[in-house]
Amino acid sequence: MAATVETDRNRRDWWRCLGGLPEWSDVRAGVLARTLPTMAVTTNPEHVNRETTFELLSNPVREAIISTLHESGSVERERLTETLTTDTDEGARRRTRIALHHNHLPRLADAGLLVYDEETVTATSRLAAVADRVAALDELDDSLTRAE
Known part of the structure; x- marks a missing residue:
């Protein structure tokens, strides 16, 4: 149970760093997967x-x-x-x-x-x-x- 809580906390922190949770339609359409690698480019x-x-x-x-x-x-x-x-x-x-x-x-x-x-x-x-x-x-x- 403790490992699950820690994993959930890490996921929330990761999404918070990205500026919040994406919309489900963006995830389903694959938009998130295409935008993540380019976020580090200025x-x-x-x-x-x-x-x-x-x-x-x-x-x-x-x-x-x-x-x-x-x-x-x-x-x-x-x-x-x-x-x-x-x-x-x-x-x-x-x-x-x-x-x-x-x-x-x-x-x-x-x-x-x-x-x-x-x-x-x-x-x-x-x-x-x-x-x-x-x-x-x-x-x-x-x-x-x-x-x-």
């Missing part, structure tokens, strides 16, 4: 906040996508799949293709870092800001490693 078109940046970079696949797009600007989805798949197995390519479609590309698009369609993935100006943060973090990591 209105400045060139800025992605720190929490969103770290969340996006917490996955090495998304980090590789950001790096690839920063270098090329735009890439075909099949070429991106080949770049990210180190294994020549068709099953591994299929899994990568599915992960891109259902996980990584939507997250990066929700943050405003890229736009994509069935054939191409294109970087936006926000991606450059995140890539600059990655470069700064890499430089800091290198300087700390040298200092040791």
Whole structure:
């Protein structure tokens, strides 16, 4: 019983942080699920906040996508799949293709870092800001490693 009370309290606190409970019609229509990941993005078109940046970079696949797009600007989805798949197995390519479609590309698009369609993935100006943060973090990591 105590675990249930604690869980309910955590849910209430979570919803309070979001500004109150959503309308049932919004939850049923999936509006809430689509708006939650983008809440951390500010209105400045060139800025992605720190929490969103770290969340996006917490996955090495998304980090590789950001790096690839920063270098090329735009890439075909099949070429991106080949770049990210180190294994020549068709099953591994299929899994990568599915992960891109259902996980990584939507997250990066929700943050405003890229736009994509069935054939191409294109970087936006926000991606450059995140890539600059990655470069700064890499430089800091290198300087700390040298200092040791």
